[in-house]
Amino acid sequence: MSTPRTNHTTNTVLAAQSDARAQGNLLAHVMPYVPADTSPFLPNDVPAMSAVWAETVQGGGYAHRIVARGTRIRFEDVSGDACAHLVLFNADAPRERLNVADTQKVFWQAYPTVGHPLLSGEGRVLATIVSDTSAHHDAFAGPVSSAQAVQRFGAASAESASPSGEALFGLAASKQGLSRRDLPPSVAFFQGVRVESDGQLRFTGSAGPGSIVEILAEMPLILLVANAPHALDPRAEYTVSELRIHAWRDSATTRDHARWRVTPERERAYSNTQDYISSRGIA
Amino acid sequence: MNFAGTATADWFDWGAALVNTVGQTVLDEIVAPRGSWSAIVRQGDTLTIVDVGGNQSADFLVYAAADTAVRYSVQHTIAAQRNAYLRTGAVLLSNAGGPLMTLVGNEVDRQDTIGGACSKESNSLRYGHHTVHEHACRENFLAEGARWGLGARDLVSNINWFMNVPVETDGSLGIVDGLSAPGKRVALRAERDVLVVVSNCPQMNNPCNDFNPTPLRMIVTSPEFEAVSA
Ligand SMILES: [Zn+2]
Numbered sequence: 001m002s003t004p005r006t007n008h009t010t011n012t013v014l015a016a017q018s019d020a021r022a023q024g025n026l027l028a029h030v031m032p033y034v035p036a037d038t039s040p041f042l043p044n045d046v047p048a049m050s051a052v053w054a055e056t057v058q059g060g061g062y063a064h065r066i067v068a069r070g071t072r073i074r075f076e077d078v079s080g081d082a083c084a085h086l087v088l089f090n091a092d093a094p095r096e097r098l099n100v101a102d103t104q105k106v107f108w109q110a111y112p113t114v115g116h117p118l119l120s121g122e123g124r125v126l127a128t129i130v131s132d133t134s135a136h137h138d139a140f141a142g143p144v145s146s147a148q149a150v151q152r153f154g155a156a157s158a159e160s161a162s163p164s165g166e167a168l169f170g171l172a173a174s175k176q177g178l179s180r181r182d183l184p185p186s187v188a189f190f191q192g193v194r195v196e197s198d199g200q201l202r203f204t205g206s207a208g209p210g211s212i213v214e215i216l217a218e219m220p221l222i223l224l225v226a227n228a229p230h231a232l233d234p235r236a237e238y239t240v241s242e243l244r245i246h247a248w249r250d251s252a253t254t255r256d257h258a259r260w261r262v263t264p265e266r267e268r269a270y271s272n273t274q275d276y277i278s279s280r281g282i283a
Numbered sequence: 284m285n286f287a288g289t290a291t292a293d294w295f296d297w298g299a300a301l302v303n304t305v306g307q308t309v310l311d312e313i314v315a316p317r318g319s320w321s322a323i324v325r326q327g328d329t330l331t332i333v334d335v336g337g338n339q340s341a342d343f344l345v346y347a348a349a350d351t352a353v354r355y356s357v358q359h360t361i362a363a364q365r366n367a368y369l370r371t372g373a374v375l376l377s378n379a380g381g382p383l384m385t386l387v388g389n390e391v392d393r394q395d396t397i398g399g400a401c402s403k404e405s406n407s408l409r410y411g412h413h414t415v416h417e418h419a420c421r422e423n424f425l426a427e428g429a430r431w432g433l434g435a436r437d438l439v440s441n442i443n444w445f446m447n448v449p450v451e452t453d454g455s456l457g458i459v460d461g462l463s464a465p466g467k468r469v470a471l472r473a474e475r476d477v478l479v480v481v482s483n484c485p486q487m488n489n490p491c492n493d494f495n496p497t498p499l500r501m502i503v504t505s506p507e508f509e510a511v512s513a
Contacts, residue, residue: 095434095435095436099399099405099440100399100440101397101398101399101400101440101441102399102402102405102408104397104456105397105398105399105405105409105448105456105457105458106405106408106409108455108456108457109454109455109456110397110450110454110455110456111454119405119408121402121404121405121421121435121438122404123402123404123405123406123407123408124404140358140361140362140367140397141358141361141362142356142358142359142362143358145356145358145359145362145363145376145378145379145380146379146380147359147376147379147380147381148359148362148363148380164380166378166379166380179352180352180378181351181352181436181437182436183378184439184440185356185357185358185439185440186358195367195450197449197450197451197452198366198368199366199367199368199393199450200365200366200367201361201362201365201366201367231358231359231362232362232365265408265409268407268408268411268412269408272404272407272408
């Protein structure tokens with residue numbers, strides 16, 4: 001019978017080395033593509049030379065990355081059941097981070113879509129949503145909690161079959177030297193929620209396979225991504241499918257972009273960002 | 284309650300504890316307009332917040348006293364009750380998903396979880412850079428939190444008692460005229476020892492305090508003594 005043990009010959013250092021090296025060109029359903037221009041899924045409209053990050057993230061997995069200002073990041077819900085929970089930080093000073101309350105309140109809008117800036121608590125734009133074919137998103141309820149995952153699926157830890165958002169964000173944060181104290185409320189792409197007038201939260205689910213969201217980094221960013229079921233997803237099984245990420249060099253929003261001055265709040269938000277970037281010597 | 288030295292007005296209603304009215308009063312304090320407040324509330328005790336002048340936003344954060352990395356999670360709280368507003372029976376959950384406090388009494392519908400705290404920084408976006416030197420809730424949270432070793436990393440989306448944030452069908456939302464009135468109260472029972480940090484909102488550019496910052500009264504009471512057999 002073939003088992004992991006019988007598939008490997010590792011009785012000497014040389015044999016173990018050969019055995020390890022024989023695995024090097026294998027492909028997995030979920031994996032990073034390094035360097036990014038080798039991604040078999042690189043979007044047609046992305047110049048290979050400008051690709052900086054390509055990865056397919058497991059359902060129940062996480063990703064983390066530092067990207068430069070001007071990086072465009074595409075999230076794709078490959079099979080229709082991804083849920084990309086996202087937290088952003090200023091890579092220079094991670095105490096500056098996504099503030100969901102300000103992101104909704106300042107722009108008078110509960111449902112972020114194309115053009116909506118994702119704000120930090122410092123009155124600056126961390127990233128702008130620049131493309132959205134899904135419109136099924138949520139800035140209210142977030143990922144399944146640890147307590148909920150244990151109750152509904154029997155486990156919540158990263159090594160289990162049903163990791164909570166907290167477990168995944170916790171590991172992603174640790175990889176960037178951050179901890180539980182650094183994790184604010186997140187935004188979720190690809191699984192939607194609507195608020196009724198009495199406050200009731202209505203889950204609207206996914207827009208289906210192939211949906212895409214793109215964000216543009218307006219500052220140097222740390223991104224933490226947890227691909228975990230939405231807290232309001234009613235399905236009895238722990239259900240979340242793979243999330244594909246591609247990122248490439250583009251340009252941040254500057255004064256000559258139309259989106260700079262769509263509203264007075266956005267104009268002041270981009271101005272504050274430019275003010276920081278200028279004095280910091282980034283651009 | 285000693286009101287000596289406290290600015291008052293004839294429309295104020297200083298109220299009284301909403302629950303545990305025959306129990307022991309652990310604490311009874313006033314938060315001055317524009318000021319901040321914090322206290323440990325012991326498991327089983329109840330904090331009553333009185334909106335003395337009416338429609339005064341009480342920006343509110345709560346942490347596990349034993350480990351402040353465990354703190355209020357708006358996401359888990361509203362996901363569990365499937366509603367964005369807090370009403371009687373609402374359980375304030377932590378980032379680990381466990382209960383911190385339960386809303387055991389409430390005299391205002393639609394208590395806000397969405398609006399977050401005002402800040403000098405967000406004021407620059409909402410109203411213009413001329414408002415940046417005005418005092419704000421984030422300043423209060425940072426100053427009050429520092430007394431407990433908390434800093435910018437520890438500030439998360441907060442509750443705004445007595446503030447009104449409707450969400451319209453198209454997603455439009457905003458702070459509008461309040462539903463509270465002088466003497467309206469909320470009562471929160473601690474489900475474990477918790478640290479409560481409050482900013483008495485000083486905002487002068489929207490109706491979260493009716494453009495007139497007024498005091499809050501904070502009363503912590505213990506339940507009636509129960510017979511304990513040895
Ligand atoms: Zn305020």
